[in-house]
Amino acid sequence: MLKSEALNVEKVRADFPILNRKVHGKRLVYLDNAATTQKPNVVIDTLVDYYSRYNANAHRSVHTLGEEATAAFEGARKTVSRFVGASSPEELIFVKGTTDATNLVRFAWAEKNVKRGDTIVTTLMEHHSNIVPWQLVAKKKGAEVKYVGLNKDGTLKMDEFEDAIRESPALVAVTQCSNVLGTINDVARICRLAHEAGAVSLVDGAQSAPHMPVDISKLGTDFFAFSAHKMMGPTGIGALYGRKSLLEGMDPFEGGGDMIKEVHTSGATWNDLPYKFEAGTSNIAGAIGFGSAANYLSEIGMDKVRRHEVELLEYALENLSKVKGMTIYGPEDADQRGGVLSFNLSDVHPHDLATILDERGIAIRSGHHCAQPLMEWLEVPATSRASFYVYNSFDDVDSLKEGLEKANEMFGA
Amino acid sequence: MSSAEIYKEIILDYYRHPRNYGKLEKTDGSARETNPLCGDDVEIQFSVADGKFGEIRYSGKGCAISQASTSMLTELAKGKQVEWVKELSKEDVFKMLGNPELGPARVKCALLGMKALKVAAYGYLGSKFEENNGSDS
Ligand SMILES: Cc1ncc(COP(=O)(O)O)c(C=O)c1O
Numbered sequence: 001m002l003k004s005e006a007l008n009v010e011k012v013r014a015d016f017p018i019l020n021r022k023v024h025g026k027r028l029v030y031l032d033n034a035a036t037t038q039k040p041n042v043v044i045d046t047l048v049d050y051y052s053r054y055n056a057n058a059h060r061s062v063h064t065l066g067e068e069a070t071a072a073f074e075g076a077r078k079t080v081s082r083f084v085g086a087s088s089p090e091e092l093i094f095v096k097g098t099t100d101a102t103n104l105v106r107f108a109w110a111e112k113n114v115k116r117g118d119t120i121v122t123t124l125m126e127h128h129s130n131i132v133p134w135q136l137v138a139k140k141k142g143a144e145v146k147y148v149g150l151n152k153d154g155t156l157k158m159d160e161f162e163d164a165i166r167e168s169p170a171l172v173a174v175t176q177c178s179n180v181l182g183t184i185n186d187v188a189r190i191c192r193l194a195h196e197a198g199a200v201s202l203v204d205g206a207q208s209a210p211h212m213p214v215d216i217s218k219l220g221t222d223f224f225a226f227s228a229h230k231m232m233g234p235t236g237i238g239a240l241y242g243r244k245s246l247l248e249g250m251d252p253f254e255g256g257g258d259m260i261k262e263v264h265t266s267g268a269t270w271n272d273l274p275y276k277f278e279a280g281t282s283n284i285a286g287a288i289g290f291g292s293a294a295n296y297l298s299e300i301g302m303d304k305v306r307r308h309e310v311e312l313l314e315y316a317l318e319n320l321s322k323v324k325g326m327t328i329y330g331p332e333d334a335d336q337r338g339g340v341l342s343f344n345l346s347d348v349h350p351h352d353l354a355t356i357l358d359e360r361g362i363a364i365r366s367g368h369h370c371a372q373p374l375m376e377w378l379e380v381p382a383t384s385r386a387s388f389y390v391y392n393s394f395d396d397v398d399s400l401k402e403g404l405e406k407a408n409e410m411f412g413a
Numbered sequence: 414m415s416s417a418e419i420y421k422e423i424i425l426d427y428y429r430h431p432r433n434y435g436k437l438e439k440t441d442g443s444a445r446e447t448n449p450l451c452g453d454d455v456e457i458q459f460s461v462a463d464g465k466f467g468e469i470r471y472s473g474k475g476c477a478i479s480q481a482s483t484s485m486l487t488e489l490a491k492g493k494q495v496e497w498v499k500e501l502s503k504e505d506v507f508k509m510l511g512n513p514e515l516g517p518a519r520v521k522c523a524l525l526g527m528k529a530l531k532v533a534a535y536g537y538l539g540s541k542f543e544e545n546n547g548s549d550s
Contacts, residue, residue, distance in 0.1 A: 349476035
């Protein structure tokens with residue numbers, strides 16, 4: 001059996017109780033990591049520990065439990081901000097996830113700063129959460145959204161991008177890694193060019209932060225959005241990094257408890273960063289679990305996580321492309337893409353394929369992946385997608401390949 | 414449950430060899446239904462003779478389950494009274510497909526054709542009703 005050179009997969013797998021589960025009597029082969037990831041014991045235990053030992057509201061109560069909960073919550077903020085290289089924890093706002101983060105920027109920054117006639121630059125490979133908020137802003141403010149196109153191999157047309165930023169856009173919003181093509185964009189360069197053109201930049205890190213080393217201080221982005229559940233953490237929690245100078249100039253968009261300094265009947269003053277953007281009781285357990293997930297990943301080492309996924313990708317690209325009728329989308333070079341593999345198999349519809357694979361215990365995603373503009377560009381209604389994480393093995397790729405061959409056989413290809 | 418149980422030979426057969434696929438020049442009723450989740454898309458068209466389905470065709474694209482069940486439905490409907498769709502039930506469709514063990518996500522695929530047929534047939538029956546009663550109401 002082939003072994004990963006980057007890390008000991010068997011040891012990692014032992015940390016994930018769900019991987020012992022059988023599905024339709026078969027070993028679970030979980031290849032839907034771009035949708036959400038499985039949770040290691042430490043994250044699960046962290047949640048149980050919080051609820052069974054020190055459950056209390058953060059920032060409000062001075063009793064022991066309250067102080068412990070606040071310390072753990074703020075500790076998680078430090079951990080997560082360090083994980084992505086934010087310069088200070090006050091720049092890290094806890095939100096529900098990536099979608100919530102882009103919408104926070106929409107309401108608290110874009111609605112105030114995007115003016116009639118402005119442009120917002122995004123790309124054809126974005127997830128809907130990095131398209132729809134900007135369409136809504138554009139509609140409300142009389143601005144225009146521009147979509148940078150793609151080369152045949154699924155990489156960004158940088159010349160088109162450079163043309164687009166000549167018009168001094170208000171905002172440039174780009175994903176670091178496509179959840180369909182796997183394409184990794186050079187967001188450091190994109191942000192630099194955006195800034196030179198006077199634009200504010202936002203990077204969708206939903207598929208990058210979980211899978212590769214990310215250092216916001218080097219990327220130079222103004223905003224960076226990511227979700228805990230895609231990096232072994234709980235659902236319902238994520239983070240928005242925002243550059244302090246920008247966050248300071250923004251008004252909160254939700255009013256309530258925690259986000260104020262003083263409230264009088266005549267009005268209120270805003271709390272300090274990041275609390276000004278965290279109205280109401282936060283997802284405290286989620287945040288603590290998020291921190292625990294970030295710690296777990298750091299212990300493995302993000303460079304190892306990335307190297308392991310590149311090994312899997314190389315193996316998958318080589319072996320799956322041999323299956324009859326396979327069309328694989330995105331860059332051919334594993335070094336240029338994240339561990340996401342979208343494909344179509346002869347005339348087997350992705351939903352049929354997903355059902356056939358499910359019966360073999362293999363979980364993949366089928367559909368438009370919340371990226372319909374990209375589906376239009378690919379000229380397909382849907383694709384199948386296998387996406388990897390550190391606990392996936394070469395065996396998982398072999399199982400997928402067998403499943404694909406079985407589907408071919410059933411459909412008579 | 415194995416694949417063979419969901420993908421009954423009959424489903425695969427109709428998917429590979431669609432019956433009544435295409436479009437009609439003249440129609441008395443038609444409807445199109447889509448399932449955005451899957452991208453399934455079917456259109457049913459028919460003509461009516463003596464209150465019965467005459468020519469009936471479907472077109473579209475999508476997964477094997479949606480396409481096969483629509484194709485089979487057109488065969489089932491042909492020659493029957495248009496009124497018959499009122500009795501047509503989910504269970505009839507499942508039975509026609511060989512009672513595969515479909516999860517909730519795939520049930521929608523199986524029933525897409527039935528939805529299109531019902532919408533088309535009710536549209537036809539409604540317009541007939543108006544023709545017969547509309548002028549003096
Ligand atoms: C690239 C990308 N951006 C944004 C999102 C949205 O993340 P969430 O659903 O956690 O808000 C996803 C997840 O589907 C994604 O893959």
